[in-house]
Amino acid sequence: MLEFINGDVACAEGAIAAGCRFFGGYPITPSTEIAERMALRLPQVGGAFMQMEDELASIMCVLGASWAGKKAMTATSGPGFSLMQESIGLAAMTETPCVIVDVQRAGPSTGLPTLVAQGDVMQSRFGSHGDYRTIVLAPANAQEMYDLTIRAFNLSERFRTPVIVLSDEVCGHITSGVDLREKVDIENRKKPGSSECLPFKADEDLIPPMAVAGEGYRFHVTGLTHNEKGYPVTSAEVQQALVTRLVDKVEKRKGEIVDAEFFMLDDADMCVIAYGSEAGSAKKAVKMAREKGIKAGLLRPKVLWPLGNFEDYVKDMKKVLVVELNSGQFYSDAKCWNRNTKLLGGYGGELHRPDDILKVMEVF
16 A cells, blocks of 8 residues: 655554554654554554654663564653663563654754754764664655564564664654555564563564563563573673674674665775665665766665674775765774775754765766
């Protein structure tokens, strides 16, 4: 079914399609349309919407809903995302599946509430303290807000971890035709095979089945370092084993996660790297460069973290240009892949125009 909607609404519809039945959030520009749509739609499908007093409460009620057996999400922007970080770390430690949508705006602090930026890239990776691994998806248009929100829920359920949809103001507010597919592939978390449950005893895939409240299991959940029963243990050995598994369950299986668009790269000697709504301008610039005889191509990560093996695609390029609306947060990794890598950055407010990107490509 094709609907003419904006990216935020498409995100909400993707969540419903993926089986989300709980939303806990606090309205904040430019993500508010997600909450508004979920407030309308969730009661229609037997779900629940809760507007909380702030973002701290929002993420915590989402974790509680997940442990009650519901697929749950929240949506926010930069200031609220900052407030959620401690609890995102709690979700990583307790292996709580949930989805957090961050529709980025220009910062720091209150910044430009209604204008675009991409300044939360590193926060989405390392926002909470300690060692853990996040899964971060970066949609580039309204259709991908729908598709990647569905994928975010599936990955969250499969890996028992929080998954972040890192959108931005343009991506959230751009309006286009979105195919709300009637049939989508849905994944659900593994359940224990018997009533005797060790809630943090992993299977061979490094992920434990998840017991939930109200189904007769006896278990304990804590953000402290814990054993397979879920009880706190003050032990360097237990800490090493637990956190190693939390990292490895993502890193060792990132081949199941990583995704990217490769555009006109087969014969390219210049690679432009861009993600999110910036990728639209970058793709147009690549097409314009080709018309001028510049053999350029585009690499667009759809998954920012875990980081894909993109070095294989760009290490032999003559030039690599990273285009992003921050001071070089993705560039900090990309510059390691190729010595001749340049940044076209910015601090937000508006997208780079294709003409501006082309000018940089021409003099690179």
